[in-house]
Amino acid sequence: MTTLHTVLTLLLALIFLISGLSKASGSNAGLSGTRDVGFPDGLARLVGIFEILAASSLVIGFALENSDLRLYGFVIIWFTMAGAIFFHFKANKIRTGFPAMLLIVLTTIAIATI
Numbered sequence: 206m207t208t209l210h211t212v213l214t215l216l217l218a219l220i221f222l223i224s225g226l227s228k229a230s231g232s233n234a235g236l237s238g239t240r241d242v243g244f245p246d247g248l249a250r251l252v253g254i255f256e257i258l259a260a261s262s263l264v265i266g267f268a269l270e271n272s273d274l275r276l277y278g279f280v281i282i283w284f285t286m287a288g289a290i291f292f293h294f295k296a297n298k299i300r301t302g303f304p305a306m307l308l309i310v311l312t313t314i315a316i317a318t319i
Contacts, residue, residue, distance in 0.1 A: 210318040213311055214267050214275060220308070221282060222260035228253025242296035252288075255281055272319050279319075283312045 227235025228249050239249035262278030265271070286309040293302025 207318055210315060211267075213315040213318070214263050217282060217308070217312060217315060218260045218263040218267070218278075221256040221263075225253045225256030225258075225260060229257060238301070239292075241301065242292045242298055244292055252285060255285060259285070276316065276319060279312050279316045283309060283316070286312065 224235075228239070229235075230253075231246070231250055235253070236246055236249050239252075240246070259278040259281035262274050262281070266274030266276075266278060286305045289305035290302050290309065293299060293305065
């Protein structure tokens, strides 16, 4: 495993664990970004659960050196960010969609370095 892949795996796991926990808990701070683009709270909480699962998959896959488990986590993250970009563009909030664009690029690089 390359250093770049290790750094990206752990960085994405941390980002999505924190993001997922804040969304899944239903806190106003965690749901403010999804509310801003008109995404329903119930679905945002479900996305938060998927983000937690993806982060867990990355951490467990990293610890066990299981590339398949890491790949599943990356794929979940990739599709979650693709959805986030879609909803940001749909709400005409392109500027606030930049973090999702950056995260999908980082995830793509992480997948390519497995």
